[in-house]
Amino acid sequence: MDTSQEMPGLSEETLDPLDWADVRTLSHRIIDDAVGYLRDVRERPVWQEMPAAVRASFTAPLPRSPSPLADVYGEVAATVMPYPMGNTHPRFWSWYMGSSNFTGALGDFLAAIQGSNLGGGNHAAALVDGQVVDWCKEMLGFPASASGTLVSGGSMANIIGLTVARNTKAGIDLREHGVGAMEKPLRFYGSDQLHSCHRKAMEALGLGNRALRRIPTDAGLRIDIEALRAAISEDRAAGFMPACVIGTAGTVNTGAIDDLQALAKLAHEEDLWFHVDGCIGALIAIAPRNAHRVAGIEWADSVALDPHKWLHAPFEVGCALVRDAAAHRKTFAVTPEYLESTPRGLASGEWLHDYGLQTTRGFRALKVWMALKQHGVEKFGRLIDQNIAQGQYLARLIEDAPLLELVAPPAINIVCFRFRPGGMAPGGMTGEALKRLNTEIMLRLQEQGIAALSDTTVHGEHCLRVAINNHRTRREDLDLLVRETQRLGREMGAIGGASF
Numbered sequence: 001m002d003t004s005q006e007m008p009g010l011s012e013e014t015l016d017p018l019d020w021a022d023v024r025t026l027s028h029r030i031i032d033d034a035v036g037y038l039r040d041v042r043e044r045p046v047w048q049e050m051p052a053a054v055r056a057s058f059t060a061p062l063p064r065s066p067s068p069l070a071d072v073y074g075e076v077a078a079t080v081m082p083y084p085m086g087n088t089h090p091r092f093w094s095w096y097m098g099s100s101n102f103t104g105a106l107g108d109f110l111a112a113i114q115g116s117n118l119g120g121g122n123h124a125a126a127l128v129d130g131q132v133v134d135w136c137k138e139m140l141g142f143p144a145s146a147s148g149t150l151v152s153g154g155s156m157a158n159i160i161g162l163t164v165a166r167n168t169k170a171g172i173d174l175r176e177h178g179v180g181a182m183e184k185p186l187r188f189y190g191s192d193q194l195h196s197c198h199r200k201a202m203e204a205l206g207l208g209n210r211a212l213r214r215i216p217t218d219a220g221l222r223i224d225i226e227a228l229r230a231a232i233s234e235d236r237a238a239g240f241m242p243a244c245v246i247g248t249a250g251t252v253n254t255g256a257i258d259d260l261q262a263l264a265k266l267a268h269e270e271d272l273w274f275h276v277d278g279c280i281g282a283l284i285a286i287a288p289r290n291a292h293r294v295a296g297i298e299w300a301d302s303v304a305l306d307p308h309k310w311l312h313a314p315f316e317v318g319c320a321l322v323r324d325a326a327a328h329r330k331t332f333a334v335t336p337e338y339l340e341s342t343p344r345g346l347a348s349g350e351w352l353h354d355y356g357l358q359t360t361r362g363f364r365a366l367k368v369w370m371a372l373k374q375h376g377v378e379k380f381g382r383l384i385d386q387n388i389a390q391g392q393y394l395a396r397l398i399e400d401a402p403l404l405e406l407v408a409p410p411a412i413n414i415v416c417f418r419f420r421p422g423g424m425a426p427g428g429m430t431g432e433a434l435k436r437l438n439t440e441i442m443l444r445l446q447e448q449g450i451a452a453l454s455d456t457t458v459h460g461e462h463c464l465r466v467a468i469n470n471h472r473t474r475r476e477d478l479d480l481l482v483r484e485t486q487r488l489g490r491e492m493g494a495i496g497g498a499s500f
């Protein structure tokens with residue numbers, strides 16, 4: 001009997017394919033292409049400009065009628081995959097990003113297939129999420145009693161830590177009454193090398209940018225502890241409430257690591273919350289040759305770290321750790337009636353959304369969990385040591401190159417340098433001319449697909465910046481960078497009539 005005529009419910013629609021066999025065939029092709037894509041990444045340019053037609057394809061209107069999945073994938077393969085940001089390439093050293101890994105990509109795929117919501121509950125993904133947080137504690141030497149949460153990245157992880165700091169130090173029930181009810185305005189402290197996400201955090205927390213004092217740094221661009229101490233007593237005298245000091249383990253400009261032990265001691269003496277922005281450097285704690293550089297991080301009240309940087313997890317995943325789990329929960333936990341736990345069953349697990357701002361949370365733990373299981377933590381530690389050694393290697397190459405100069409000695413894996421034909425151009429070039437020349441070198445390195453660097457200003461000097469956070473980089477890539485930078489600089493000098 002054909003009931004579909006009488007019961008239209010039986011022909012309801014779904015997003016599932018009519019024919020799973022077709023999807024399987026196409027998916028196998030996609031996986032084959034993906035393996036080839038990463039295997040051959042070294043052969044492709046690190047970056048290339050998109051042709052106008054590709055660019056225009058992204059302005060097409062909302063699709064109203066269906067297209068076969070194979071066609072949709074064909075479009076992705078033609079218009080998206082050839083034009084990446086480039087951070088999976090061995091010669092991508094811009095800003096500060098991890099270089100991803102295939103296992104992590106499989107983790108993201110399987111997480112999406114399983115579809116679990118990490119807002120909490122009693123299911124395996126929630127245990128994996130908790131285990132990855134526990135592993136982060138273990139990597140940093142945090143006590144097992146600490147709490148933590150996986151978030152989108154370091155910026156959010158810092159916001160989590162700073163929010164707990166604010167609420168704990170406010171002196172009132174801040175959640176109930178808000179910042180306007182505080183008796184004294186809070187003050188936070190960090191160095192003048194602090195990442196810009198802290199400014200956004202202060203703004204979002206309702207404290208305002210001026211509540212974050214930037215303390216001068218020493219010659220190594222580390223926070224000046226005496227200047228910090230002076231600022232704190234000045235603020236106390238002026239009626240402010242010093243609340244939190246933010247130490248940076250690896251600044252974004254040069255990789256400088258604040259003296260975390262001294263900061264921990266000072267925070268203890270001054271009764272401040274001690275937060276560490278360890279987005280770059282917290283994970284150095286697992287690197288056998290360099291772990292000593294972040295000694296003291298285990299004393300922090302909260303730490304932000306970034307598995308999508310030095311664990312090379314595909315974006316996005318950051319992690320906030322908080323020593324006092326009760327303070328952490330107290331800052332975020334809200335249990336509306338529709339999210340009450342039950343004694344048994346699916347809702348009997350812990351609500352993970354009680355540790356942050358999101359309700360629905362993705363299964364971002366799986367990509368980290370799988371890669372750590374596959375390689376073991378020691379491999380990741382060695383890769384961090386390797387990048388730091390590569391930073392030293394590049395610094396030596398630059399020192400030996402007649403047309404290049406180091407602008408700051410690398411603290412870890414970030415190298416700041418510039419093309420400077422001083423010796424051969426009598427009188428030298430002005431700062432502005434040098435900046436133009438170096439910016440042009442940087443752009444040509446990108447446009448010719450050779451290498452992606454970024455630039456910054458250190459000690460008032462404009463420079464090119466190489467951040468080697470990349471498990472694919474080899475020393476020969478750094479040799480090539482030094483050769484090509486000098487070639488481009490010479491070519492431009494010749495065009496400009498100079499001879500170097």
Ligand SMILES: *Cc1c(COP(=O)(O)O)cnc(C)c1O
Pocket residue numbers: 096152153154155156195197248250251252277278279280306318
């Ligand atoms: C990258 C970085 C951040 C921000 O982390 P995201 O993962 O990009 O949000 C914060 N602080 C420092 C020192 C960083 O290097």
